Amino acid sequence: MRHRDTDSVVLWWVTVFGDFWFGVSWLLNQASKLNPIRRVPNLALLNQRFDPPGNGSSSSSSQLPAVDVFINTVDPVDEPVLCTMNSVLSILATDYPVGRHATYFSDDGGSLVHYEALLEVARFAAVWAPFCRKHRVEPRAPESYFAAKADNAGPYAGDAPAQFVDDRRHVRREYEEFKARLAALFTVIPQRSEAHGPDSAKGATPTFMADGTHWPGTWFEPAANHNKGQHAAIVEVVLNHPGDEPQLGAPASSENPMDLSAVDVRLPMLVYIAREKRPGYDHQKKAGAMNVQLRVSALLSNAPFVINFDGDHYINNSAAFRAAMCFMLDPRHGEDTAFVQFPQRFDDVDPTDRYSNHNRVFFDATSLGLNGIQGPSYVGTGCMFRRAALYGADPPRWLPPDGSVSKQLSSSDNDPCHHFGNSMPFINSIPLATHHERPVSPPPASPLDAELAAVATCAYEDGTGWGDCVGWVYNIATEDVVTGFRIHRKGWRSMYCATEPDAFRGTAPINLTERLYQILRWSGGSLDMFFSRNSPLLAGRRLHPLQRVAYANMTAYPISAAFIFLYDLLPLMWLSGSEFYIQKPFATYAAYMFAGIAMMEVSGMVEITWAGITLLDWCRNEQFFMVGATGVYPAAVLHSLLRLVGLKGLPFKLTAKPQSSGAAAARERFAEVYEVQWAPLLVPTVVVIAVNVAAVGAALGRAAAGGWSLPQLAATAGGMLFNAWVLLLLYPFALGIMGRWSKRPYLLFVLLVVTLAAIASAYVALLPVFAPRSVSPFWLGFWSRVGSSIFPTSWRI
């Protein structure tokens, strides 16, 4: 490399360094894809060994280990209660031995609506779960089940085809009534409280439960000790442990037209939890909620396995728990497997997936690459854990020959990581949680109410290892990636499990601004992790070297954006009109560059073809990375810098959920795609678009004014390719800020042409004033944008 111009030496270094960084990240990115592995669970073998046929899900002789299911929500309105309750129903009806799974519902809003909705769920599930078992219907979330077209339903799989149509009609009616009762909760509860009248002593209107007592959680009219950030801990068992013996239902009768005489009608255990909230405490959002679930469930059912998902995700394939068990119980790697991650799949994403919500490249290619190393990262939902691994145990393969996981966890040395808090029943439960052969705990003999509330208080975790080396990790926006990492660095492995049909499905933000806030949280959290004690660079030797590389890439990727952003703004210099000189790329350089681009594109193609992803998915991924890189990732870098100097960083918010209640049916589908919500986060990308459009317009003007020789024109055209490329990558963003107009995308092109013409003529008019004699720094863009335009990303965007 030769460089003769001293004027632009700083820029020269920036681009050299930037391109070097892109090259290195590309190479590192490839490193984690060297050994992609797709593993398929063998359900037949699992059932044969642990749940012999003939017994079905009603078996009491099943040897399948117990599972505690965690589900989280915050607010019955922001996260529509119907959607959340559908998730709960899909769990209660799932195909797993009824006595061997228990559901822990965490309500961070402390709302009576959620509690009473669960009571309604318990009532409706008495019809729904037996119906699903009898006719083996899928999916077992009623809203999705009834919404599916009959021709998508697949062949009938149950034992009573003759009764199916009648039963389905009956259950559908019941479901409609259930929905009406759910919707009514928002009026019934305030009316009930109104009827009781205000509490004269406190001067507030309490929210009353059906039995006439005060609800200990949040009140409709918040009062001291009864608002969202301040209320007592509540743990209520909604459905108790059903016992291990199957209970057949009643034959059809006039009251109950569904014949259940051959169906197990038990329902699995269901528990409502609202952890204590106190002002001044950092409640650690979802991670804090799940650590409470971990302790409460330990006291009640203490299953050796835990599966967690978000309130807006439901079980779409009721064999999901069994599929995960195939990996956990596998004699080859099973006992060293800490978690089994399923891909996240989404309903209700607009058909063209404008903002890459499906993240196909990450879920269908990258994750398989990781699966061939030490395993996929944890992505927050649809993941089954080994409880002992969450408690901070070492995997068996790293234990001394005479050690065992349970021995290690119960050794109470002074290690703060073995400090689980001071609940003796909890501490006693720890060694038991490692034996998965153990049948599920019977319901506790002595009343545990006080203990249950105690482990759900804020103060319980003070001075313990919770949030640090026990449970889900705190003080970070992406508790998921870092929690998975903490487990990997101990030497555990994880498994990736994609099933057909999808194991879980959920909702995703399809509005541009919401989506950008989501990736801001992810990228900011990831970068925080990179600069924290949990940095992949600081992990010990138990972390596989390639896994370390993958984690480094997965957490440091926002840094690349700093360069991309800069490159995208380079045309600005040329617009300034002052003299500027940059060396042209010489022929050999250009040849290498094009060969490099071709190689990267081809390897990308091979990758997506192997993974079975469509070209559109891939383009969306590239496009959305560029959208992120121009606004969100620089913001994430800023956030991390603020945190590094001890400031608070950016605030992160709950991802908005599609509001499916009420008039939704009448409303247009995917309406959120067309909503424009202005936010500062949008501005940098708008600037990049403006700069690139202006640069192209100015170049056209210059060409029209006859300011260039033919070779110069050709060179400019070459440089403009890259402006066009940037604009093409930002196309979804441009559609996003057009709002409803984006229903007619051709308008965007009309607008583009008009703008270009306007800028070109303005430039021609102004040319005599500024009279630049410069050589186009498109050259700069030309060679330095090599990296930015093709920098591939396969991380979660």
Ligand SMILES: O=c1ccn([C@@H]2O[C@H](COP(=O)(O)OP(=O)(O)O[C@H]3O[C@H](CO)[C@@H](O)[C@H](O)[C@H]3O)[C@@H](O)[C@H]2O)c(=O)[nH]1
């Ligand atoms: O104080 C809180 C905040 C959130 N949540 C729950 O956490 C889940 C995820 O929150 P959401 O705002 O929906 O985030 P998403 O962007 O949809 O979540 C993705 O990204 C998160 C990491 O940032 C992961 O934890 C999630 O599993 C993953 O789906 C939801 O069920 C919430 O109810 C709580 O329980 N308490």
Ligand SMILES: [Mn+2]
């Ligand atoms: Mn979500």
